[in-house]
Amino acid sequence: MTGAVIEGPPDPDEAQRAIEYCYAQDWSDGLPLVPASKPLVDRFLATVRRDPDEIIGSLEQVGRDCTVYLAAVNAAMAGCKPEYFPVVLAAFEALMRERAARGGGFQSTSGPAPLIVVNGPVRHELGFNTAGGAFGPGFRPNMTIPRAIGLMVRNAFGVREHVFGQATQGVPGRWSICIAENEEESPWEPFAVDGGQPGGVSAVSATLTRTCEFIDNRATPVAEEVLRDFADTIGRLGPQIFPQTPVALVLCPEHAQQFAGAGYSKADVQNWLIEHSGRTAGELRRAGKGGALRLGASAAAEPVSDEYFHRVLTQPRQIPVIVAGAKNAGISMVVRIFGEWSGTAVPVGEKP
């Protein structure tokens, strides 16, 4: 009853008919879907001890739920292998723990994309890419797991573009960002440890992001000069709409090791960047963004002078640090968080 038995070469004409059938039902994100059958979905469900009818996420405002069963159908259609399914469930759980995702994130004009981070032995067991090309493509689990999340939002929650999905432009690579941390070349603890899990545990963390911006800095031996380059991008005006502008850092191993070699812990990196990332009130006002100084709870209480340096971050938890990619250049990403990220890691294969 397990494995699909292929007797002789498959029939491409039948496969094409099945793919077109899925398009005709409006189930697809635009790319071909794997038509899901009961035997295939049963193999997904067999990887977890969960009731197929269990609700694993609700979007209250549209009155729709996602069940374990619907997650399995969508994961199968996304091209996941059955053994990926526990990671799909952990990723969805991690994402749906975030207020920004449960609120209006999937409907937002900002069109944010899930950023999924995988830690632990499951990275190698399932063949995740943990090295170069961290943002994809080329690796089945990294590409199909975030696609599964996208299909769950589309099909189970019913959020489709131009109807409940109102992205003005959206994020390049939406529904395709799944990073397996390069723990082997990171000088620090795995990201899931920051998220509350013991080291060596397979776990998934997730948030919504508005985009990634690269920092290319590979010519200076001075860690603080590299950090200043990060601070410039973190503090830039474009993303500022509230007093706080959380980011995640996806550091390449070269930058991470350079910082660690200069004696910086993750917390030291975070604190340095909190201190130095921002713009002056004058710069904000001249760009029509003076409102970012006063909106929200952490805003400046008093009117401030144009020289006042407005820091866009105040807490280390607003700058989660992940290490990913190849150790072959000093190229890292600043990832813009949509709303806030709790950073909580969800263990793979355990009922939350």
Add this chain to the structure above:
Amino acid sequence: MPNAILDPTGTATAAAKPAAARAPRRASLRGARVGLLINTKQNAAPFLHEVGRLLVEEYGAGSVTARTKLNFAVPESEEVIKEMAAQADVIVTGVGDCGSCSAAAAADGVVFEAAGLPAAVIVTDSFRTTTEAMAQLRGAPGFPYATTAHPVAVLDEDQVKERAAGVLGDVVALLTDPSAPGA
């Protein structure tokens, strides 16, 4: 017999929602208590307050109370709806000018109507589709609402007032029925 291709939406088995009730209309707004539900988006507060002021000045509404949504992205809680229903006779809500808040404004409007309060939902014209989809989802296909041109957030004080005046006739038409008893 080949295997069926499975449906990933889960909607094939979902029960159809009963049609949402619509509040009885007043013949006019004379003496009516107007409740404003402000969604926190930029310029929503001055826009709705100006609508409220004009309803009193030009249509004889009795009073205006205002409340601010806790989270613009999601429909308001049942408690808030009940509290507002106790304090007001008609509701004006908006201004929906984003993906989630326009849909949430429509959802709030449907709930107010079911609670017996005529509701005027105001969104910008960029968000018609999502507003109508949410109303349909909540059992109120064809739910009437008012629009103003997008964008609203960039308008200055005088422009906001002009816009509020511009939508006033539609708001009154949404909240009243001249043929209702008591005309």
